[in-house]
């Protein structure tokens with residue numbers, strides 16, 4: 001079995017150009033001999049290497065070591081000769097299992113994940129204690145109008161800047177992950193068979209669009225307009241009030257940031273030349289701006305629960321694609337995992 005695995009690895013890797021350190025190859029192959037067919041741990045998205053093309057070996061006799069190498073984000077290495085592990089360990093190396101917190105996250109993933117609820121919490125706290133007078137407290141501030149209000153556009157541009165320098169073999173998997181992220185943003189904020197999801201929640205919880213009727217009797221100028229979306233309400237210069245108004249900014253800024261972070265994570269973990277490229281710096285600038293604007297949303301806008309529900313909806317798609325799916329080999333094969 002081990003002999004077969006090595007020769008198949010050689011065959012499949014003929015067109016690859018990267019040679020990972022021998023130690024990591026040995027570690028991976030030794031680990032693989034202990035792997036069950038379905039991975040019991042999530043796929044490590046923080047490791048480096050091209051990992052978007054997952055081998056689908058699942059029947060007995062197929063190349064399991066190759067699967068595990070790819071699942072670990074190493075890609076198929078160019079092996080000059082079959083490498084036999086000296087003595088396979090009886091338990092997986094501690095570095096493999098130790099990395100996971102609560103069986104779901106690596107330490108790095110958890111740290112990134114926690115940035116956003118903490119930012120909303122700190123912002124909300126500042127808003128209660130003493131919100132400072134600031135240009136960022138204006139809805140019309142340049143950064144809000146030009147960047148956040150076109151937030152998915154800028155996230156797309158940033159993602160493209162990140163992608164164009166990668167040397168992965170299956171860009172289609174990148175596009176699929178981007179398409180899922182875009183679809184969730186679109187359904188949630190733009191259109192969901194009519195009004196987008198966030199507006200349906202608002203209307204479903206008793207929200208209405210109030211407009212001023214100048215012809216009404218004084219004191220009774222406010223009347224309900226039958227707008228079925230926040231966009232429609234804005235169009236008639238109405239005021240969208242009453243229901244649970246999920247924070248669209250908390251949603252978008254969290255959703256976009258987690259998407260960019262998790263696509264960038266292999267570059268960060270590799271700590272190689274890609275990390276120093278201008279492309280990486282551009283991603284960091286976008287992430288910094290999104291973080292700052294989320295803090296401003298936390299301080300100046302919405303109620304605490306509206307920001308929390310915005311954040312919860314913002315983590316939904318990310319949790320499926322980057323946290324839950326990596327526990328399932330077949331589904332992960334569909335969307336791939338980020339790589340360099």
Ligand SMILES: CCCCCCCC/C=C\CCCCCCCC(=O)SCCNC(=O)CCNC(=O)[C@H](O)C(C)(C)COP(=O)(O)O
Nearest residue numbers: 148149150151152153156160163171175178189248249252
């Ligand atoms: C090897 C290279 C691979 C590259 C991979 C990239 C994949 C690209 C694939 C295809 C390209 C398709 C290009 C599609 C472009 C789509 C870009 C856009 O998203 S255009 C839409 C821009 N609109 C926004 O960004 C609006 C964002 N704003 C909002 O959602 C809301 O205003 C709000 C939620 C922020 C606030 O809500 P409000 O009710 O308070 O306004």
Ligand SMILES: Nc1ncnc2c1ncn2[C@@H]1O[C@H](COP(=O)(O)O)[C@@H](OP(=O)(O)O)[C@H]1O
Nearest residue numbers: 136138139144246247248249250293296297301
């Ligand atoms: N960080 C921020 N900077 C400026 N305005 C913000 C903001 N976060 C939210 N807002 C504004 O607060 C309102 C509700 O935002 P949302 O529901 O998207 O979180 C929106 O007002 P407008 O609809 O008048 O633009 C939005 O522009």
